[in-house]
Amino acid sequence: MERVTGAVRQAGGVVRTAALRARGYSRRSIEGAVSSGLLTRPRNGWVADPTADPYLVAAARxxxxxxxxxxxxxxxxxxxxxxxxxxxxxxxxxxxxxxxxxxxxxxxxxxxxxxxxxxxxxxxxxxxxxxxxxxxxxxxxxxxxxxxxxxxxxxxxxxxxxxxxxxxxxxCSSYSDSGLETFVPVRLRFLRLPIRQQIWLAGHAVDFLIGDRLVLQVDGGHHVGAQRRSDIAHDARLKLLGYHVIRVDFAQVVSAWPEVHDMIVRAVAQGLHRAA
Structure with missing residues (x-):
């Protein structure tokens, strides 16, 4: 019975009994594992390891x-x-x-x-x-x-x-590192400005370069501690090189986009996206 339970776990935790039979496991060994509680039966013709993914068990059922x-x-x-x-x-x-x-x-x-x-x-x-x-x-x-x-x-x-x-x-673009970065180009398309993703500037990639000089950085949950200090230092280098930086986070993009939108369009209106 240990062999058949191992085969079920190896198959992902939930498997058809017919598939086990095809691999040489007897009906007796399968039924024995179910009777002893080593396997469960989510549905007739299926068995599952008791620790199997509940989503898979529900799908089989x-x-x-x-x-x-x-x-x-x-x-x-x-x-x-x-x-x-x-x-x-x-x-x-x-x-x-x-x-x-x-x-x-x-x-x-x-x-x-x-x-x-x-x-x-x-x-x-x-x-x-x-x-x-x-x-x-x-x-x-x-x-x-x-x-x-x-x-x-x-x-x-x-x-x-x-x-x-x-x-x-x-x-589809191959440049977005996250879904947040997917949303931005779609929402800013109306500006009819070049929006380039993952452009290397001042030693690091930036999420978006709008026009020639407006940088938009979108922070995920990992932008804390040492990462946050590195981000601040990079922002300072960009500003010294003549770039204008807008940095926002997950919550702003998902739940407060009008605020982000207002910052970007006002920066564009001031010409902060253009080279001096």
Whole structure:
């Protein structure tokens, strides 16, 4: 029984019994592990390690796969919201018990789903994100996936993407370090000024250079302590070189964008983006 429980953990913690049988484990050893409490049975035909990811166990119980921003977050992609669990199932598929508020996507997948899968392939995840999330948030997830090299742009370009997904792909940049940096170019497009990302100035990369001289830095949660002191020193060097620096943080970009917008447009109105 220890061998079969080890195989379940190696397979991710939740697995079809048919997959275990195909690997040579007997029905008797599987049933013995369940009877002794070494494995649980989320649904007929599935077994799980008691310490398995609850999301995977719930997906097996309901006969669905994790997808959209739920799976994007599990993959470590930049996701702003974490409100509702999103799953997918084939059209007309009978879905088992789901947690209240779970959103089911019934759209046909771009990449076929294996019957043993409990998570959607990244291409399906991105396609559903494109149609489900607001534009800025969806773009942030897509750019994060490309930046982490979970999928290649060239591969996506060859796939039959829905219109919303293909539009996002065309807009994606490879320069944003976070979703916050994705939001900024979209929101400042109306200025019709060059906005360059990750430009090397005075020994360090800056998040955005607007025009020739206006620098916008967007701080994440790690900008504290030594990092904060380094940021202040870099800002001082930039100012001595004739740049104007606006530094904002996560909360300002997400929840107080009008304040950031006002600072930028007033700096532009004063010509602080132009070289002397």
């Amino acid at each position: 309901a006969g669905v796969v994790l997808t959209c921003h739920t799976e994007a977050r599990r993959l470590g992609l930049w996701v702003l919201r974490d409100d509702t669990v999103h799953v997918a199932a084939p059209p007309h598929h009978h879905v088992g018990e789901l947690r209240n508020g779970t959103h089911v996507h019934w759209a046909r997948p771009i990449v076929p789903r294996h019957p043993d899968a409990l998570v959607d392939p990244i291409e399906n995840v991105l396609a559903l994100v494109a149609s489900c999330l607001p534009h800025e948030e969806a773009l942030a997830v897509w750019e994060s996936a490309l930046r982490h090299e979970l999928v290649l742009r060239e591969s996506l370009e060859r796939m039959p993407l829905p219109t919303a997904a293909r539009s996002l792909l065309a807009e």
